[in-house]
Amino acid sequence: MKMGIELLYIAKMDLQASRVLYEKELYPQAIFYFQQSVEKACKAFALLTNQVTEKELPREVGHETIRIFEMATKHQVIRFKQLEENLNKLPELKTLAILKDFDIKKNLNEFERSLSEIEEIKDDREDLIHISSRDIRLILKEIKFTNKDLEKGKRSLSKFKISERTWNKQKVEILEFCKVLLKNDSTQFEEIKSSFDKAETKLLVEKSIKDLLEPLTIALLISVSLYYLAIITLPHSIIARYPLNGLTPVEIYTKELPVVKMLPKLLEIQDSVLKELETLNKNFEDRVVLPA
16 A cells, blocks of 8 residues: 555656656657656556555566556456356356346456457557547547546435335345355344344445445546556657657657647646545545554
């Protein structure tokens, strides 16, 4: 956690450096420090959300921040395959209402498509140097729409209440689920069943759902923005500093290069991401329960 906070702090400094360098028309350096800010933000986010460990960062990620999203997707594939295996071992669970619409195969197919997309992006990294202004605008538009939806979700979450009808329905389904899992422990099942009849249990569940979904919503907002920024900055950790195909960074990173032209808008997105990361970090800190 400590390294994640330190990386977040350095990401803010890199962002500030990128702004200053852009104003001075030092475009290769401005792009490089923008890339560095995105890279450190991605790593801070991955550490904060336990997607990677500190030891994995230099070995498994390096400067390829998109690898974080690749690793996270692969971890999801493993989890879903384990869930599928466990459901096969306990087929009664598949018949429960709470799991009837949960399509593991569909999710696994989506994960595989994401992994293929990431591989294509990595293979075409040099082409990303010349990503068009139009494509950058489309990415910014996608980030804006996603953020708008998630912000709307955050506002509605603050007013979240479980209706009595929904509570009674879900109570039956959850108890049915517990009954299957605890078929050899009737005493524990009866304790759970008894607790569901208490009025404060509903309030506790509502609070627990809010506490769970609020950081998850913020994390989704950050993840979408960082994923696209990681794609845009993928080629620039090296090329912004060293010659490529006989061209120097000064010759490549001119005012006419779309990523340079659009940098102020990209810096705004990165600034918002870093603020959300600080909020997420505080959210997690507030939930830490210290031992007595």
